[in-house]
Amino acid sequence: xxxxxxxxxxLILPALMxxxxxxxxxxxxxxxxxxxxxxxxxxxxxxxxxxxxDQFLGYFRKLDEASDRVKLxxxxxxxLKRPFVALxxxxxxxxxxxxEYKDIQRKLADPRLLEKSDDAAISKLIAAGKTIVVITCSxxxxxxxxxxxxxxxxxxxxxxxxxxxxxxxxxxxxLLVRRSILTEPILLLNGMQKRWEPRPxxxxxxxxxxxxxxxxxxxxGMLSRRSKRS
Numbered sequence: 729x730x731x732x733x734x735x736x737x738x739l740i741l742p743a744l745m746x747x748x749x750x751x752x753x754x755x756x757x758x759x760x761x762x763x764x765x766x767x768x769x770x771x772x773x774x775x776x777x778x779x780x781x782d783q784f785l786g787y788f789r790k791l792d793e794a795s796d797r798v799k800l801x802x803x804x805x806x807x808l809k810r811p812f813v814a815l816x817x818x819x820x821x822x823x824x825x826x827x828e829y830k831d832i833q834r835k836l837a838d839p840r841l842l843e844k845s846d847d848a849a850i851s852k853l854i855a856a857g858k859t860i861v862v863i864t865c866s867x868x869x870x871x872x873x874x875x876x877x878x879x880x881x882x883x884x885x886x887x888x889x890x891x892x893x894x895x896x897x898x899x900x901x902x903l904l905v906r907r908s909i910l911t912e913p914i915l916l917l918n919g920m921q922k923r924w925e926p927r928p929x930x931x932x933x934x935x936x937x938x939x940x941x942x943x944x945x946x947x948x949g950m951l952s953r954r955s956k957r958s
Contacts, residue, residue, distance in 0.1 A: 761887035762790045764879040772876035779876075781810060787879055788815055795886040796820040797897060803905075815904040817885045819897040822858060829901060832857040862903045878904055 767787040770777045792800035792815075799816040806812050816823065832853055835841045842850055863881070866874035882904060885893060896902075 761794050761883065762787070764876075764883055768879075772880055773873075778872060784875060784879060785811060785813065788813060788882070791815070791882055791886055797823070797886050798882065799823055799826070815882055815902075817882060817897070817902040817904060818858070818900065819894075822898070822901055826901070829858050829860075833860060859900045860903065861900055862905060864905050 764787055765771045767790055768779045768783050788800050791798050797817055797820060801814050801816065803812045803814050816826065818826075822829065835853060836850075836857070842853075845853075863878075865878040866872070885897065885902065888894075
């Protein structure tokens with residue numbers, strides 16, 4: 729069957745308009761998500777340029793405001809009374825159902841809540857949930873690369889429209905937490921503000937045994953909420 733040129737134009741023009749609209753919508757999304765450079769004032773990794781915790785926190789707040797893929801939560805305070813936060817990153821649909829996915833994780837983590845469930849019910853619960861990935865970034869105040877990597881990662885997940893990133897966002901809930909969960913002054917968010925500060929009396933590799941440093945208890949509380957039956 730032959731299609732005359734006017735008919736071809738009728739078919740091609742809407743397709744071009746659709747593709748153009750998609751391009752500009754993707755471009756517009758990328759433009760509305762702030763880059764780390766636009767907030768920190770320099771490109772991460774630039775020689776002899778560092779940022780304070782307040783600057784990183786400012787970037788996370790702007791990301792939270794600009795993207796429906798990002799949710800910023802205040803977990804508590806450090807021993808030096810600085811904000812200790814977690815960034816939850818996933819698709820907008822997943823974040824809208826975050827409490828549902830938390831409940832699934834809570835049930836799967838506590839065998840007591842599944843005592844009356846058979847294997848089929850448990851398998852169904854697993855299939856309904858999402859993969860939860862917790863990423864911590866740095867420990868010592870002199871090891872700054874992990875923190876800059878965190879803002880770069882957060883920006884990419886919040887702004888990218890690539891199929892790979894969309895696949896991740898649809899299936900994974902990322903918890904980006906400052907790795908300040910052991911002993912404080914050697915940990916980044918306090919250490920970057922001030923290199924020399926009093927240390928809590930806990931060894932950084934043993935604080936998870938006794939769970940006494942403030943930020944250790946904060947993070948363990950986030951990761952393992954106890955059920956009402958505890």
